[in-house]
Amino acid sequence: MESRKTVALIIPSEIIAKGLASILEDSGSFSVLEVFHDYSKTCETRLRGFDPDVVIIDPVILDFRSRKEARNMLADVCDSIVIALDGPAVTEDVLRQYDGSVSLYDRQDELVRKLRNAIDTKLQDPAPEPVEGELSAREKEILVCVAKGMLNKEIADKLNLSIYTVITHRKNITRKTGIKTVAGLTVYALLNNLIDMSSVQ
Amino acid sequence: MKQIFTPDLKLSDIIDMDYNLVQVISRMGIDLRHAGLPASEACALDGIDPASFLLICNVYSFPDHRPSDSDIAAASLKDILRYLRGSHLYYTGIALRNLETAFDRLVSPCDEGRKKAVLKFFFDYKAELEKHFAREEDEVFPYVEALMEGKRPEGYTIDQFEEHHESVDEKLEDMKNIVMKYLPSECDEELKMWVLLSVYRLRDDLRRHTFVEDGILVPMVRNLENDGK
Numbered sequence: 061m062e063s064r065k066t067v068a069l070i071i072p073s074e075i076i077a078k079g080l081a082s083i084l085e086d087s088g089s090f091s092v093l094e095v096f097h098d099y100s101k102t103c104e105t106r107l108r109g110f111d112p113d114v115v116i117i118d119p120v121i122l123d124f125r126s127r128k129e130a131r132n133m134l135a136d137v138c139d140s141i142v143i144a145l146d147g148p149a150v151t152e153d154v155l156r157q158y159d160g161s162v163s164l165y166d167r168q169d170e171l172v173r174k175l176r177n178a179i180d181t182k183l184q185d186p187a188p189e190p191v192e193g194e195l196s197a198r199e200k201e202i203l204v205c206v207a208k209g210m211l212n213k214e215i216a217d218k219l220n221l222s223i224y225t226v227i228t229h230r231k232n233i234t235r236k237t238g239i240k241t242v243a244g245l246t247v248y249a250l251l252n253n254l255i256d257m258s259s260v261q
Numbered sequence: 262m263k264q265i266f267t268p269d270l271k272l273s274d275i276i277d278m279d280y281n282l283v284q285v286i287s288r289m290g291i292d293l294r295h296a297g298l299p300a301s302e303a304c305a306l307d308g309i310d311p312a313s314f315l316l317i318c319n320v321y322s323f324p325d326h327r328p329s330d331s332d333i334a335a336a337s338l339k340d341i342l343r344y345l346r347g348s349h350l351y352y353t354g355i356a357l358r359n360l361e362t363a364f365d366r367l368v369s370p371c372d373e374g375r376k377k378a379v380l381k382f383f384f385d386y387k388a389e390l391e392k393h394f395a396r397e398e399d400e401v402f403p404y405v406e407a408l409m410e411g412k413r414p415e416g417y418t419i420d421q422f423e424e425h426h427e428s429v430d431e432k433l434e435d436m437k438n439i440v441m442k443y444l445p446s447e448c449d450e451e452l453k454m455w456v457l458l459s460v461y462r463l464r465d466d467l468r469r470h471t472f473v474e475d476g477i478l479v480p481m482v483r484n485l486e487n488d489g490k
Binding site: 237240243252256 | 373385443445
C-alpha cells in the first residue's frame with residue numbers, strides 16, 4: 061500500500077483546522093502530523109525539522125502585505141508542496157503563487173483530488189540540475205554574494221530575482237560543489253579565484 | 262551477521278574484531294595491560310561497570326545498533342560521563358591539535374590569501390566544536406552529577422539540552438570536500454590523504470559520540486528526572 065503523505069496545517073481557526081485534519085485522515089491518503097495556529101519561530105523550526113510532503117496554509121494568517129511573500133518564505137524553510145486554503149478574504153493574486161489551493165467549500169473527494177493533482181504536477185517539474193559540474197555564470201554570481209555575507213533577500217534585490225529563484229540556485233550550488241555552509245562556500249569561492257580575501261573581511 | 266560484544270569476551274578479542282575500540286578503551290580509562298582478561302574482569306580491575314563499557318562498544322562498532330530500554334536502565338551514568346569527558350579530551354587535546362598541525366603544513370605552499378582562507382575555516386570550526394563541548398562540560402554534565410547526588414537543580418532539564426544539541430557535522434563535511442576536491446595542486450598529495458583520513462575518522466567518531474549523548478545519556482537522565490517525581 062502507498063504510504064500516506066505527511067501534512068502540516070498552518071490555520072488560525074481551530075474549527076477549520078480540526079475539520080480539515082479529520083477529512084484528510086479519513087481519506088486514507090494523508091496523515092496530519094502538525095497543526096499550527098500561527099506562523100511563529102517554533103512553527104518554522106518544526107517545519108524545518110520534519111519537512112512534510114504538504115503544507116496547507118490559510119493566507120489570512122499573514123499580514124495583508126506579506127501574503128504574497130508567504131510562498132517564498134516557506135520555500136526557505138522546507139521543500140514541501142504548499143497549498144493555500146481559499147476563503148472569503150483571499151484574493152486571486154495571492155492564490156497564484158502557491159502550488160495549488162483548496163476551498164473551504166470543497167467536498168471531501170474534491171479536496172483530496174486537488175491535493176493529489178498539486179502533488180503530481182509538482183513532481184513532474186523539471187529535474188534538479190546535474191549532480192556535479194561547473195557552476196553556471198549565474199550561480200557564480202550568487203556564490204560571490206553568499207561569500208560576501210549577503211542574505212537571500214539582498215541577493216534577490218541586487219540581481220532582480222525572486223527569493224525563490226535565489227534559493228533554487230543556492231541548492232544547485234551546494235549540489236554541485238558538495239559544500240553547504242556559508243563559511244565553506246566562502247573558502248570555495250576564494251580557492252577558485254571568484255573573490256579575494258579583502259572582499260570577505 | 263551482526264555480533265554484539267558480551268562480558269565474557271576477552272578485551273583483546275573485542276579489539277581484534279574492531280580495532281577502533283582501543284580508543285573507547287583508552288577514553289574509559291581501562292588499562293590496556295588488562296587486555297588479556299575477559300571484558301568483565303578488565304573493567305572490574307579499573308572500577309568500571311562492564312555493562313556501560315559494552316553498551317558503548319556496541320553502539321560504537323555497530324552504528325545501527327539501538328540499545329534496548331533494559332540496556333539503558335542497566336548502564337552507569339558515572340561511566341557514561343567518564344567516556345564522554347574522555348572523548349572531549351581526545352577531540353580537543355589530540356584530534357584537533359594534530360589536524361591543525363597537518364592543515365598548517367598542507368596549505369603552506371599556497372599563496373597567502375588561500376592559506377589564510379583555509380586556515381580560518383579550520384580555526385572557526387575548531388572554535389565552534391570547542392564551544393559545543395564546553396557547554397556540555399559546564400552545563401549538562403554538572404547538572405547530571407547533581408541529579409545523581411539526589412539534588413533537583415532548578416531551571417534546567419535534559420530536554421533543554423536535547424533541544425539545543427546542534428549537529429556539528431555540516432562544517433566537517435564541507436572541510437572534507439574542500440580538502441578532497443578544491444585545494445590547489447601545490448598541496449602535497451600524501452599530506453592531503455592523511456588529512457582526509459583524519460577528517461573522516463573524526464567525523465565518524467563524532468557521530469558515535471553524538472549518539473552516546475542523544476541515544477544513551479539523554480534517556481538515562483530523563484529516567485532519573487522522572488524517578489525523582
